Amino acid sequence: MKNVFALIDLHASPELGVLTEKRPVASTTVLGRYAFIDFALSNLTNSGIDDISILIKDHFRSVVKHLTNNNTYLKNSKTGYFNLMLNEDGLKNPYFNTDINNIRANDYFLYDESSKYVIVIPVGFISRVDYAKVIDEHIASGKGVSCVYTPVKNAGVDFLGLNKYTINALGNIQKVEEITSNDDEVYLGLKTFVFNKEVLKDFLNKTGSLSKAFSITDMMTYIQKYGDTNIHAIKNETPVRYVNSLEKYYNVSMELKELLGHDSCHFFDKEWKIYTRTHDTRPVLYGQKASVKDSLIANGCTVYGTVENSILARNVIVEEGASVKNSIIFTDCVIKSGVHLDGVIADKLCKFENKKEVKSSDGSLIYVPQGVNL
Amino acid sequence: MGRNVVAMILAGGKGTRLHALTKRVAKPAVYFGGKYRIIDFSLSNVANSSIDSVGVLTQYESIVLNNYIGNGAKWGFDGVGSTCVALAPRQTEDGANWYKGTADAIYQNLAFLDDEDPKYVLILSGDHIYKTTYDKMIQLHIESKADCTISVLEVDIKEASRFGILEVDSNDTITKFVEKPKVPKSNLASMGVYVFTYKVLRKALLEDAKDPDSEHDFGKNIIPKMLNNNQKLVAYRFKGYWRDVGTLDSLHQANMELLPSQRNEETIHFDDYPKVYSEDTSSYPQFIDKSAVVKDCLINQGAFIYGNVEESVISNEVLIEKDAKVIKSVLMPGVVIKSGAYVENAILGPDTIIKENEVINKGTGEIILLDYERNLQ
Numbered sequence: 146m147k148n149v150f151a152l153i154d155l156h157a158s159p160e161l162g163v164l165t166e167k168r169p170v171a172s173t174t175v176l177g178r179y180a181f182i183d184f185a186l187s188n189l190t191n192s193g194i195d196d197i198s199i200l201i202k203d204h205f206r207s208v209v210k211h212l213t214n215n216n217t218y219l220k221n222s223k224t225g226y227f228n229l230m231l232n233e234d235g236l237k238n239p240y241f242n243t244d245i246n247n248i249r250a251n252d253y254f255l256y257d258e259s260s261k262y263v264i265v266i267p268v269g270f271i272s273r274v275d276y277a278k279v280i281d282e283h284i285a286s287g288k289g290v291s292c293v294y295t296p297v298k299n300a301g302v303d304f305l306g307l308n309k310y311t312i313n314a315l316g317n318i319q320k321v322e323e324i325t326s327n328d329d330e331v332y333l334g335l336k337t338f339v340f341n342k343e344v345l346k347d348f349l350n351k352t353g354s355l356s357k358a359f360s361i362t363d364m365m366t367y368i369q370k371y372g373d374t375n376i377h378a379i380k381n382e383t384p385v386r387y388v389n390s391l392e393k394y395y396n397v398s399m400e401l402k403e404l405l406g407h408d409s410c411h412f413f414d415k416e417w418k419i420y421t422r423t424h425d426t427r428p429v430l431y432g433q434k435a436s437v438k439d440s441l442i443a444n445g446c447t448v449y450g451t452v453e454n455s456i457l458a459r460n461v462i463v464e465e466g467a468s469v470k471n472s473i474i475f476t477d478c479v480i481k482s483g484v485h486l487d488g489v490i491a492d493k494l495c496k497f498e499n500k501k502e503v504k505s506s507d508g509s510l511i512y513v514p515q516g517v518n519l
Numbered sequence: 520m521g522r523n524v525v526a527m528i529l530a531g532g533k534g535t536r537l538h539a540l541t542k543r544v545a546k547p548a549v550y551f552g553g554k555y556r557i558i559d560f561s562l563s564n565v566a567n568s569s570i571d572s573v574g575v576l577t578q579y580e581s582i583v584l585n586n587y588i589g590n591g592a593k594w595g596f597d598g599v600g601s602t603c604v605a606l607a608p609r610q611t612e613d614g615a616n617w618y619k620g621t622a623d624a625i626y627q628n629l630a631f632l633d634d635e636d637p638k639y640v641l642i643l644s645g646d647h648i649y650k651t652t653y654d655k656m657i658q659l660h661i662e663s664k665a666d667c668t669i670s671v672l673e674v675d676i677k678e679a680s681r682f683g684i685l686e687v688d689s690n691d692t693i694t695k696f697v698e699k700p701k702v703p704k705s706n707l708a709s710m711g712v713y714v715f716t717y718k719v720l721r722k723a724l725l726e727d728a729k730d731p732d733s734e735h736d737f738g739k740n741i742i743p744k745m746l747n748n749n750q751k752l753v754a755y756r757f758k759g760y761w762r763d764v765g766t767l768d769s770l771h772q773a774n775m776e777l778l779p780s781q782r783n784e785e786t787i788h789f790d791d792y793p794k795v796y797s798e799d800t801s802s803y804p805q806f807i808d809k810s811a812v813v814k815d816c817l818i819n820q821g822a823f824i825y826g827n828v829e830e831s832v833i834s835n836e837v838l839i840e841k842d843a844k845v846i847k848s849v850l851m852p853g854v855v856i857k858s859g860a861y862v863e864n865a866i867l868g869p870d871t872i873i874k875e876n877e878v879i880n881k882g883t884g885e886i887i888l889l890d891y892e893r894n895l896q
Contacts, residue, residue: 176803176804177804178803178804178820216592402806405803405804405806406806406808406823413803415803418801419801419803420801421801423799425794425795425796425797425799427552427554427789427790427795427817428552428553428554428817428818428819428820428832428833429805429816429817429818429819430778430779430816430817431779431813431814431815431816431817431818432779432814432815433779433780433814433815434814435813435814435815437807437811437813438807438808438809438811439807439808439809440806440807441804441805441806441807442804442805442807442818443804443805443820444554444804444819444820445790449779452807456804
């Protein structure tokens with residue numbers, strides 16, 4: 146879609162506790178093979194949107210390291226465009242490190258005539274969204290701004306703290322509220338917004354005089370509440386998962402593992418590919434005494450021991466006589482013979498050797514930070 | 520300014536002994552090791568040798584191979600100043616010709632080499648499995664001031680009559696070359712990997728092209744003629760794992776040698792330098808189900824395993840259903856083994872489907888090949 150400029154908004158990303166102390170959610174490993182930003186980027190790629198910028202909030206190195214080669218996501222590296230946006234002033238003063246100020250610091254695209262529409266999408270949701278349909282519906286609505294939502298159940302547990310929309314008979318957003326623990330069935334706001342470019346410019350001017358600390362979500366809530374602009378609501382019907390804590394990360398990962406193995410047509414679609422950086426790792430080696438059940442294993446792994454109900458990222462080694470159960474193991478970890486892990490999230494480059502059993506007594510998750518030798 | 524070394528990979532072979540596997544693709548494009556195509560090894564070896572200009576000579580069923588080679592990005596040849604190009608036979612002012620032999624293939628692409636203007640040309644085959652860098656071989660060629668350096672493998676003397684055999688003096692200068700001798704006097708087999716000084720190669724190819732009696736082949740014509748002309752040819756002794764996977768048995772065996780039970784210090788270890796690069800298929804991570812049994816296997820991303828797999832190499836997008844069993848087999852991309860089926864000692868070509876409860880090759884001890892055409896029966 147040549148008319149569309151996409152912004153992936155890392156300012157609007159959730160935090161996952163210890164997992165995101167040194168990296169953003171965007172570059173955090175998920176399902177052993179991907180980073181969260183791959184889902185957002187692949188949705189854009191599969192939707193034919195080739196003009197993409199990423200609003201980076203912090204942990205620049207981690208994001209850049211994952212993205213390295215923009216050819217991974219662009220259909221055409223000449224006609225497409227891939228850009229990273231950083232607000233340097235925001236780094237000095239985190240209070241003002243917002244997506245809107247990042248846009249203001251990199252506002253060239255607002256004056257570039259190659260696109261008429263701007264779509265802002267978040268990272269942290271996992272879903273299959275066809276943004277080409279979203280854009281088409283936005284254009285057909287005749288409105289200057291649209292929000293994307295998905296009907297969900299169990300919102301008070303799965304989407305606590307996000308926004309829910311009330312939609313009027315004309316298909317416009319009537320009310321924006323925060324989801325509370327009492328909510329069940331709601332229209333979940335996906336932090337995905339489509340603007341006519343001139344409308345976005347106008348909003349940025351108006352909100353600039355109100356607060357220098359506004360985020361896009363704040364701006365949209367303000368416009369809905371006090372503005373004279375109707376915001377069109379666009380329904381996305383594909384299922385959505387969201388992570389905003391370490392526990393949620395674990396639970397959603399395990400759920401997606403099951404869905405991938407047993408219900409791939411519903412949540413995943415082999416025609417809707419998920420693109421990621423290649424590491425040229427070999428296929429997985431399984432030893433003669435390996436025992437592997439109910440697990441997702443990424444290329445480069447070597448499994449000579451036992452793996453059950455787990456997710457192994459690239460280059461993990463499970464030696465003969467070792468076991469990994471109910472765990473998520475990040476890249477380049479080694480589990481030596483005689484070690485047993487249960488209910489563990491092990492960050493990159495951990496080595497488990499001397500402590501023979503790593504399992505909490507109360508069934509809670511154990512997080513092992515990057516590079517730890519146990 | 521010209522380049523130091525340009526690599527020319529001969530990838531036009533039909534590979535007739537691989538039967539249905541090469542019905543629609545050239546031998547170098549045949550899948551290997553669950554993730555790779557055979558030509559990935561040669562191209563990765565070239566990339567790992569810091570050679571940034573490669574011509575791949577394709578001919579037989581070249582569409583898949585040409586498409587796969589693309590701009591060489593899979594092996595990193597899309598960098599600044601790098602070149603990777605598939606060179607299929609083409610029409611010129613002199614007409615259109617198929618490549619009549621290995622030497623003729625290079626001869627017909629002298630224009631490419633002239634443009635690249637290299638000091639040395641590395642010529643190799645695109646259908647062998649081995650990991651190396653060519654640095655030391657090229658260095659030997661330069662230091663010995665050779666006209667041509669040939670990579671040789673020490674083979675069992677009983678096997679020597681299957682190869683082009685080189686005889687050398689005490690300095691490893693080649694004194695004689697005999698193609699498949701009945702009574703071999705040496706065990707140094709040519710690997711079909713040559714480094715030529717380009718000016719020498721160019722002259723030899725131009726002369727060979729004019730010779731009506733020549734088969735335009737490096738082994739049969741170019742090398743013997745250079746020896747007759749007292750040009751300096753040197754042997755480079757290659758040490759390490761090298762396999763010609765030209766038959767079903769050898770293809771199967773080379774795949775089996777990747778498995779934990781058959782790996783040893785001499786076999787291919789993908790984790791060690793130099794790396795083998797290939798296509799990333801954007802597949803999901805592989806899923807191993809509760810009901811699955813997976814032992815002594817090499818399994819690529821995108822495989823979904825619900826059945827029993829032992830001593831096998833499994834490619835991406837393979838589905839092995841519950842209660843199916845696969846033993847000592849090589850499954851290429853897209854293969855489906857339906858529930859209750861049994862497969863033993865088989866190579867299953869891309870997209871082959873084995874029906875529910877079907878029993879394939881149980882206990883015969885022979886290696887068999889099945890391909891997708893059986894799906895249509």
